[in-house]
Amino acid sequence: MEEQFLHIIRNKITGKERATFFAELQHDAEKKKAFMAFEKLWVANNMVHRETSSAEKLKSFKAFWKTIHPEKRIRLWQSIAATAAALLVALLASSILIPGLWQPAPETMVFSAPKGNISQVTLADGSNIWLNSSSKATITTYGTKKVEVDLEGEAYFDVPHNETREFWVQTGHYRLLDLGTRFNVKYNPEDHLLSTALFEGAIEFSTHNKVILDGLKPGTMFSLDLSTKKLSLAKADADFITAWKQGKFVFVNKTLEQIAKELEEWYDVKFVFADDKVKKELFSGVIKRRTSLEHILKVLKISANLSYTIQDLEDGSCIVNFN
Template identity: 30%
Template sequence: MEQFQRYFEDRKFVRWVLRPDQDLNDYWQNYLADHPEEQEPVSLARKLILSLRTKNEADHGQEAMDLLTEILREVDRRKRRTYFLMLGFSALKYVAVGVIFFILGFSFYSSKESAELDTLYQMLSETRSNINDTQLLLSDGSHVIVREKQSSIEYQNDGKIIINKQDTLGAIPKGNELNQLMVPYGKHTSIKLPDGTVAYLNAGSRLVYPTVFTGENREVFLIGEGFFEVAHQEGIRFLVNTSDVEVLALGTKFNISAYPSDQVIETVLVEGKVNVKKNGFHFMNNEFLLKPNQKVSYHKEQSEAIITTVNVINYVSWHDGFLNFTASDLSRVIKKLERYYAVQIILDNPKLGLKTITGKLKLVEEPEIALGVLATTASAELTKINETTYALK
């Protein structure tokens, strides 16, 4: 995967794919002859870049989404051994998702060959940038860094953007061009989208959305976890796409957890109604209409979905600053806290992760306080190894 990532940054490679000539053909043919092990990453990189040219064809959205899923699934095959290894894979996932800017069904792409190269290089540079802070990448090229642990972003009716209720960005040109909001581990943010919908993004999440919604659908793409309060617009649907499922809402509140490293995608409905269905990848054969207090869990490996009745507070309370859990496996709670605080929590005995706990945990500023409460609830002992690593035994 490292080689695959490298080709996107190679100007000679991109020029060869987009504007081949005899010299470039000779160079890369010789290169592949000398490095046969590079055939697979070169082939996949070429497919992604060439998808730029087919963007305006009838089935471009389907092809693009298939390509994105292929990348994400390849990354997910790599099992994490440590938290820091996971961070390395997360950075690569961010690179993959950045390709969405070129291949989703929006009018972001410019057909001029020089613009193709410039835009591609710029996007790849941005997606590989520091992910320690929340980042807002706008369609006009602006790159806004938000350093606060908890932040808010709001689009106003005049197109201006308010950061943390005080900093104002000038209005950017309206159109279908895409923007993306990246939230690293240890941070979380809320964003009021141009249509008035509010999305709360949990740690380690990314949202891709247009500068303005047009047409019969309001469509966004989510990786990670988000709680949505959808602004009702008569006859205009709101769609949230993930790597495996599509959630259709009509003025409602719901939560989606769709981290690439998790084997289950969960959609929980708080109020209103949503329809959860297969997306372009055809993994689900049915549609599921959820009622309030219901959850649909899509299991990636089995390609099946299950509906259950749940206490929704256990799934949506994170955006209000606390975790609520009922008979939850300690390992699941730990995973949420690792993402929220950007720490690693080591279990001295793996069987401890199977222990079920019930309670309410306030997500205070200092992780050591919250983890101490968790340890007490689980009748375990917490040890701090360093600033980012803790152990439970």
Template identity: 30%
Template sequence: MNKDIDNEILARYLSGESTVEGKKTVEEWLRSNPQNAKVINVLKTIWENAKVTSDPSDVQSLWEELQQKDGITESSEDTNAKTIRLKNENRFFSIFKPTTGQVLRYAAVFIILMLLPYFVYQYITSDKSGSTSDWKSLTVAYGDQSGITLEDGTKITLDAGSTIQYPEHFPNQNREVKLNGEAFFDVTHNPNKPFIVKTNNTKVKVLGTQFNIRSWEENKVEVIVADGKVSFSSEKNRSETVILERGFASELSPEGIPINPYSIDLDKSFSWMKGEITFSNTKLSEVLNQVERWYDITIILLDSGVGNEKVSVFIQKHSLDETLKLITALIDSKYEKNGKTITFSPR
């Protein structure tokens, strides 16, 4: 894994508790090397299936669960530490075992990060949806837009900064892909093999339809249906499922479950593929994140509080300067350009 990023920053990012600075650090790290996007996607998958606990009584079960993994043994003379060894490798990891009075909020993810090479190998060679030795990954660079056609004829259009993981050949039982970012899917109909998209602890399942998924942040997923019908459910609470039809959308509630479907303007929802996007009563920070992806820039707000302000704005991906002027009018500010870094400050 790239050594230019701190494990704690990644841990907070995976747990959805990044600071503004931490999130920017991860985003810059992702942009610095396409391989980093693949690493973060594997980490997210492991994190979603990991046992994270804040209850000290669960510590021992966490260690026991690790021991059951093939190839992991442990020994220690210190009751407050564990030394984990990977079979067939001269590699040892001494991991501090927190005592009863300590909070274990990031215990599982730190273990995962320290054992990353092993877990990535295990994940790649034993994925639940079938052999992933032939899985591929496409990451769209900031400033770009790209598309891909899968072996079944399904077409996927990806926005800047998005990553799609897909098998070279689908197994017999289903067609499963994994998304981080925003994508429009035109799925080839096959009643015998459902098409499944997994993203940020949610699952979208269809037989053949057209729909859009926006999934940039943990527990922030929106699904919009252009044609046909899809089911949208949470991996955390699979009993909570909504069915969406053409012209309707759903998103995750703060509790992490899909809300009731609501009608939506399809033309505006899919206009990002034409380089246009409409934000309505949206946090400025989310608008700026989209601008960063579209123009491959980094935006700094000297008045960080303004990022929480709600704005409504229509943006066309044409001149960067025109877009920046639009932002200055929104928040009554001025900006300074230094290479690919744009700094906004109060007038």
């Protein structure tokens, strides 16, 4: 009977054979119920495996069908609901699904924050992610079971606790497993630095096959030198680390070179230093991110008696030369 149903559903019969089949269903109530259930199961299978080939759809359907004992098939046909969604619920309730067969296809979205902007997104599970300027996050969700965030740049995460869902943040060869947490991650391959500050909850830091750090306490941060693989721990100052999220630049004994790097990520500008000594000038202060670049340069000039020139480029960006 199953092969006949498959031929009907997959249009592998002639028009005359199809007409004869449906005429027979009008006089056989049990067979009609069986075919309706079979058809809905086929549709549901195709929905789950919508991104696979026709051959793979057929293979997965047959594999599932073989797991159903004939007596269970009769009960299934008798209790089938009117929609494919209801069919899936009935199958799940009777625990006759093949593990992994009905997992929804992964969904991926790319989320970014262009220069001069901070972006925020709320995921379906209630998690909130803020991206700092010039950062990008590729977010992949696997139904309600797992979320993976591939991060380039800096982001703040506020993730509600959920024992049935894994939440991973991928940064190059390293990754973080969130356990219901608020934390900030900064990943800059160019600077060979990965840092994470934990403010609430717990996280696990690892590679794909080795746990590096577990049990980090809230109020603590770690920094990993990607060149030397040296890991260091320090106290996490939330006001300082998340100042970017509040729309501020906070500089505490930072060199002009470090400040220039942050300004390049926010403004469409490139800094050039004629003298290495100038790079090492130290500055401290708080500046709103909406402040114009010109005003910030004037403040730096007055603070350290610096001189600079600005070269405007055709693409709208500029080069600042510190002399």
